[in-house]
Amino acid sequence: MTERAIPAVLSIAGSDSGGGAGIQADLKAFAACGVHGMTAITALTAQNTVGVDAVLAIEPEMIVAQVRAVARDIGVDAVKIGMLGTVATIEAVATALDELDDGTPVVLDPVMVSESGAPLLAPDARTALVELLLPRVTVTTPNVPEARTIVGSDDDAPELARAIHRLGPRYVLVTGGHREQATDVLFDGETTTEIPGERFPDGAAHGSGCTHSSALAAHLALGLDPADAARAAKEVAARAVRDGLREIGQGAGPVDALGIRAGAAERPAAR
Ligand SMILES: Nc1ncnc2c1ncn2[C@@H]1O[C@H](COP(=O)(O)OP(=O)(O)O)[C@@H](O)[C@H]1O
Numbered sequence: 001m002t003e004r005a006i007p008a009v010l011s012i013a014g015s016d017s018g019g020g021a022g023i024q025a026d027l028k029a030f031a032a033c034g035v036h037g038m039t040a041i042t043a044l045t046a047q048n049t050v051g052v053d054a055v056l057a058i059e060p061e062m063i064v065a066q067v068r069a070v071a072r073d074i075g076v077d078a079v080k081i082g083m084l085g086t087v088a089t090i091e092a093v094a095t096a097l098d099e100l101d102d103g104t105p106v107v108l109d110p111v112m113v114s115e116s117g118a119p120l121l122a123p124d125a126r127t128a129l130v131e132l133l134l135p136r137v138t139v140t141t142p143n144v145p146e147a148r149t150i151v152g153s154d155d156d157a158p159e160l161a162r163a164i165h166r167l168g169p170r171y172v173l174v175t176g177g178h179r180e181q182a183t184d185v186l187f188d189g190e191t192t193t194e195i196p197g198e199r200f201p202d203g204a205a206h207g208s209g210c211t212h213s214s215a216l217a218a219h220l221a222l223g224l225d226p227a228d229a230a231r232a233a234k235e236v237a238a239r240a241v242r243d244g245l246r247e248i249g250q251g252a253g254p255v256d257a258l259g260i261r262a263g264a265a266e267r268p269a270a271r
């Protein structure tokens with residue numbers, strides 16, 4: 001990996017028309033972390049803060065073509081993978097990863113259900129995600145329900161992290177946004193490290209997982225080791241939840257990774 005002044009980071013993920021999660025959140029997180037963001041869109045969702053009306057999977061060839069286009073010209077210093085949806089999409093992403101330079105850090109957020117409760121991964125695609133992607137990623141970032149689905153147990157975060165590590169990723173980071181202390185748990189194959197943080201129950205968390213995994217990929221591209229990158233990503237995500245835009249939409253409002261609220265407060269009053 002080249003450590004350039006402005007690394008280029010690729011999000012392979014779905015589009016959220018409401019602008020809260022998916023590639024829209026990823027690009028905001030990349031900008032907030034000072035890296036150049038690029039996208040390979042896996043699916044379009046017609047989505048807002050209360051639900052998902054429709055999903056269109058992008059053709060597998062088009063997913064691979066997007067990755068090839070940016071890799072050939074710009075280069076990819078790290079990858080974040082989000083919503084995948086179907087087996088065919090997972091196969092296309094595995095093909096695309098094969099074409100990137102060895103050693104490119106890959107962060108996989110195993111997105112399964114939206115904050116509004118809509119399924120974003122077909123049940124028959126779970127095995128493909130585990131078999132085709134988990135063994136080749138640097139860090140995977142399930143939340144507790146996702147980790148329990150992958151493992152098929154009701155264990156707690158440290159046991160889940162160890163069980164997922166046996167499936168092949170180099171690091172497992174179980175995120176804890178929905179737990180009392182919002183503590184993330186990192187396992188590297190030997191050591192379990194807790195990454196504690198204040199929980200902001202009155203914030204807005206739509207897009208928190210996307211923001212977190214993108215910030216993690218950005219900090220890996222900036223040259224941090226996975227434990228320091230995990231701490232930095234947690235800070236970015238927690239702040240984005242704390243400042244979340246509760247007033248946007250009728251449901252779970254989007255996180256604010258870019259300081260949109262702070263910018264609005266400084267704007268001269270409208271005449
Ligand atoms: N209410 C919250 N207060 C503080 N941090 C949070 C909160 N919700 C999520 N986070 C943080 O945001 C990141 C994403 O976590 P999480 O919300 O568990 O992901 P997901 O969106 O996949 O459920 C984690 O670092 C987590 O600790």
Ligand SMILES: Cc1ncc(COP(=O)(O)O)c(N)n1
Pocket residue numbers: 013014015016021022023045047082083111113114115116120205206207208209210
């Ligand atoms: C396209 C897309 N990708 C990911 C999520 C998950 O984010 P969240 O759990 O915050 O709804 C989402 N809702 N939509």
